[in-house]
Amino acid sequence: MLLIPCPWCGSRNQVEFTYGGDATVKRPAADASEAAWLDYVYLRDNPCGPHNELWLHSAGCGCWFKLRRDTRTHDILGSVPLDRERSGDAP
């Protein structure tokens, strides 16, 4: 069972959350190259190790946030609100 730390609600059972995928992909500008769009829509680093990912506290506060988690062990390394890069960063 994953115990996921929502930045707003604290640690909760994984069943309250919905996964949103890789948090490092950034939507390119509408007129960006096809290669940039291919990268954004389809290609992923898919790391074997720490992974920055999006989660939605769907059965809780309803907020999206970023979670850092190790894909080899499922160890959770921290979470931050969506508008910050690392914990402690100013919004």
Next chain:
Amino acid sequence: MRYSIFSLVRNAATFHENWPLAWRSPAPKRSYDAVVIGGGGHGLATAYYLAKEHGITNVAVLEKGWLGGGNTGRNTTIVRSNYHLDPNAHFYEFSLKLWEGLSQELNFNVMYSARGVLNLVHSPADIDAAIRRGNAMRLNGIDAEFLTRDQIAARIPNLDCSADARFPILGGLLQPRGGTVRHDAVAWGYARGADARGVDIIQRCEVTGIRIERGAVVGVDTTQGFIATTRLGLAVAGHSGHVAAMAGLRLPIESHVLQALVSEPVKPVLDTVVTSGAVHFYISQSDKGELVMGGDLDFYNSYAQRGNLPSIEHVVTACLALFPSFGRLKMLRTWGGIMDMTMDGSPIIGKLPIKGLTMTGGWCYGGFKATPASGWLHAYTIARDSPHALNEAFTLERFAQGRTIDEKGAGPYAWAH
């Protein structure tokens, strides 16, 4: 050595203590005409067909663990070809035809059992979709039969077909030639066949780097030293992205964990593979009597080969909704395998944008049943340096070209397929 009733009798006389080893364990040579990374079903099948169909026998299969220790030994052994889209239908039907003759081909009993795969439907929209898919299959020459609720109730008496079931069953699409295969035997049979034709199978040999010079593969660095080759095939399933990264490639793949579980063994109670897309559940009974079941992904990226309890709870809940009589069974084991989930739910079998580099991967939930065709077509692509008609649609470039093969129409979310 050819296995037969005579070899069995002869070895029975010596208490089965003198059987020859089924394959050698050689030290790696300095170079090979072709190297396949991954000693699971797909990699071993690739090597087998390279030797048998194309006469390329100076081949090594490199496996970081032991043969069939990854997804080949972790799946739920189901084979079928009940796909709607043409590329998938032709590919998986080719695979099912290879399954039908595989025990004879390999002189190794893979225990293919055409017990039928039944997809249950629970709503009028489900019925329409199932009949449409069945018609598409029949147009592609694949067996499919729509069963009514009464026909299903007569065929599978312990399935709850009552009108007050939690998810009432309205019918189902049956593929009679679908069924199960003993998964370990597939790895062992291909390994034995490849080895007999001269292929070196090298276990406990992890690839740590791929060497590329002027845009072409020249070899691999491994835990047993450098091995030179100009033709390198990847058959590493959940680790496709990880190994492709050694060649500087990013793939449209995410690795996710999928769990399965088995009950304690019981007398024969279920002679068909039963699945339900609506409740995300599938079940069959193994020849040992265990009920083998599974459901959805855990829905987060993982390389851990183990998952968490919510997915297991979901599977067991679905099982009891469909088969209330299984409620007294104890579960014996659970395990996880790492799925290479592509962004359109279909595999990538073909050349990569580095000369001499090919892959077969991106299997999502469907890797086991694809094993023979995957190996056959991967070998063809390596030998001819060009894809076969059956895998020319499964390119890496299809994502850039807008030619995705999205069976479910789920869009570019790896975990949604």
